[in-house]
Amino acid sequence: MAVLSRLTTRARQLLSLSPVSSLAYITRTLTTTPNPKTLSFSQDSKDRERNVQWVFLGCPGVGKGTYASRLSNLLNVPHIATGDLVREELASSGPLASQLSEIVNQGKLVSDEIIINLLSKRLGAGEARGESGFILDGFPRTLRQAQVLLTDISWFTVLVPKELAVEILEGVTDIDLVINLKLQEEALLAKCLGRRICSECGANYNIASIDIKGENGRPGMYMAPLLPPPGCAQKLITRSDDTEPVVKERLRIYNEMSLPVEEFYRSRGKLLEFDLPGGIPESWPKLLQALNLDDLEVKQSAAA
Numbered sequence: 001m002a003v004l005s006r007l008t009t010r011a012r013q014l015l016s017l018s019p020v021s022s023l024a025y026i027t028r029t030l031t032t033t034p035n036p037k038t039l040s041f042s043q044d045s046k047d048r049e050r051n052v053q054w055v056f057l058g059c060p061g062v063g064k065g066t067y068a069s070r071l072s073n074l075l076n077v078p079h080i081a082t083g084d085l086v087r088e089e090l091a092s093s094g095p096l097a098s099q100l101s102e103i104v105n106q107g108k109l110v111s112d113e114i115i116i117n118l119l120s121k122r123l124g125a126g127e128a129r130g131e132s133g134f135i136l137d138g139f140p141r142t143l144r145q146a147q148v149l150l151t152d153i154s155w156f157t158v159l160v161p162k163e164l165a166v167e168i169l170e171g172v173t174d175i176d177l178v179i180n181l182k183l184q185e186e187a188l189l190a191k192c193l194g195r196r197i198c199s200e201c202g203a204n205y206n207i208a209s210i211d212i213k214g215e216n217g218r219p220g221m222y223m224a225p226l227l228p229p230p231g232c233a234q235k236l237i238t239r240s241d242d243t244e245p246v247v248k249e250r251l252r253i254y255n256e257m258s259l260p261v262e263e264f265y266r267s268r269g270k271l272l273e274f275d276l277p278g279g280i281p282e283s284w285p286k287l288l289q290a291l292n293l294d295d296l297e298v299k300q301s302a303a304a
């Protein structure tokens with residue numbers, strides 16, 4: 001109800017803007033299936049009310065971080081990955097570090113309470129810096145987390161003071177779009193095992209060369225390795241949870257805990273399913289097309 005009344009208020013506010021932006025916004029928020037053709041509202045800063053609030057879903061290794069980060073640069077909104085927040089907490093050797101390290105290295109999920117706390121701190125800090133909009137990666141991962149993103153302020157106030165909860169939830173409850181990235185399980189495992197990170201600059205690479213033959217009507221797929229430049233090549237590290245048994249456990253937990261989150265957004269008409277056709281060179285242009293953002297990239301490349 002609260003979400004609906006906010007939407008109605010926003011729709012009214014937008015009616016006083018140009019007819020095109022109002023129509024785009026109302027269509028975008030009220031249709032039952034996300035229509036990428038109406039998402040272009042976010043590109044034009046003079047028309048938009050706020051920046052995009054998008055979520056990336058998908059199994060470990062699917063490439064949420066890669067595509068979320070690219071979109072965040074393109075749309076100029078922060079990319080917030082809860083996995084990164086957990087790893088920062090681990091690296092800080094703070095009071096939670098040893099508890100978190102055990103959970104993460106077993107491929108289990110951190111408790112909703114801890115993860116919401118980390119996320120709310122990150123959102124609060126961003127807001128203080130004047131950030132607007134976000135692309136969430138790795139959150140929500142349980143139904144409880146998805147509900148918190150909707151309206152469940154009572155849960156949130158257990159963790160942060162009420163005024164802060166109201167402020168944060170006002171901003172985050174309207175998720176515009178949930179992009180669900182999909183890839184065959186064989187490729188997911190190979191991608192996690194091939195993942196390497198530069199210990200100095202944090203850039204992600206992948207040494208796996210994935211070549212899956214098509215069979216039984218299923219298309220084949222080739223993903224070239226994404227090799228580091230010489231500056232990073234000597235500084236590569238592997239995530240401690242990217243081992244075969246831990247990746248398999250993360251995939252199992254995704255199916256158990258996060259598939260219901262896909263359904264949660266599907267039933268609300270927010271889910272955009274995207275089957276990755278291959279590596280970044282094949283997938284990125286198609287993803288931009290699906291989001292109706294291909295023109296924006298052309299404009300930005302031309303301006304660069």
Ligand SMILES: Nc1ncnc2c1ncn2[C@@H]1O[C@H](COP(=O)(O)OP(=O)(O)O)[C@@H](O)[C@H]1O
Pocket residue numbers: 059060061082083084086103104107108109110111112115137138139140141142145241250
């Ligand atoms: N939303 C979340 N809820 C619970 N645990 C999380 C969440 N996000 C991240 N984590 C923890 O951090 C780990 C690493 O997350 P992430 O980098 O997103 O990994 P993945 O590649 O498995 O998607 C997860 O295995 C989990 O332990």
